[in-house]
Amino acid sequence: MMKKRTKMPIILSLLIALLLALGACSNSGDQNKENKVEKQHGEMDMNHSGSGDVPKGLKAAENPTYEVGSQAIIESGHMESMKGAKATILGAYDTTAYAISYTPTTGGEKVENHKWIIHEEIKDAGEKAYEPGAEVTVNASHMKGMNGAVAEIESAEKTTVYMVDFTPTTGGEKVKNHKWVTESELSASE
Secondary structure, eight states: OHHHHHHHHHHHHHHHHHHHHHHHHSOOTTOOHHHHHHHHHHHSOBOOSOOSOOOTTOEEOSSOSSOTTOEEEEOOOSSTTTTTOEEEEEEEEEEEEEEEEEOOTTOSSOEEEEEEEEGGGBTTOOSSOOOTTOEEEBOOOSBTTOTTOEEEEEEEEEEEEEEEEEOOTTOSSOEEEEEEEEGGGEEEOO
16 A cells, blocks of 8 residues: 555646646647747758758859848848847859648657748749649758648749848857748848
8 A cells, every 4th residue: 555655645746747848848839820820830940051062053143132142131130130140141042932831750749830941942833833722742951841842822922032040149150051041031130
């Protein structure tokens, strides 16, 4: 009888610890969708730095607003540390940029409204841009589990996209060859 009483507090303690851990992991219902997207991206294995390689068939922009070698301010918030960061433009390309939602091939929660993949990063993409709602296979590795994932197009924007280097506003290592920032997400550097 003594052994049963000794085990009960231990089991109860473990159950309480588990419930506390699960409660700490849950999202607040008050967060807006944009904050959830940023949190998902921050928690997942995003390849902040990448190679300078660009997809086959991607054409350099002839007269980009931000020329290669110039600097601009990132006005977007794909990741918490990007907004307000000074970026060096490494490449400018005319294409269609897509926001996508997909379930990683490695499992885990669905990634909602990931910005951006480009037309040339879609497997077997033809000439014509995809419309919102289209289902495509991703041929890019911006995040762990992205390459080969089936994704739904959330939005499409014909624009100039930029590959950039930037130092996170939260500090840390410089991010190199970040793909992609759209023209509307940049502003002139002072």
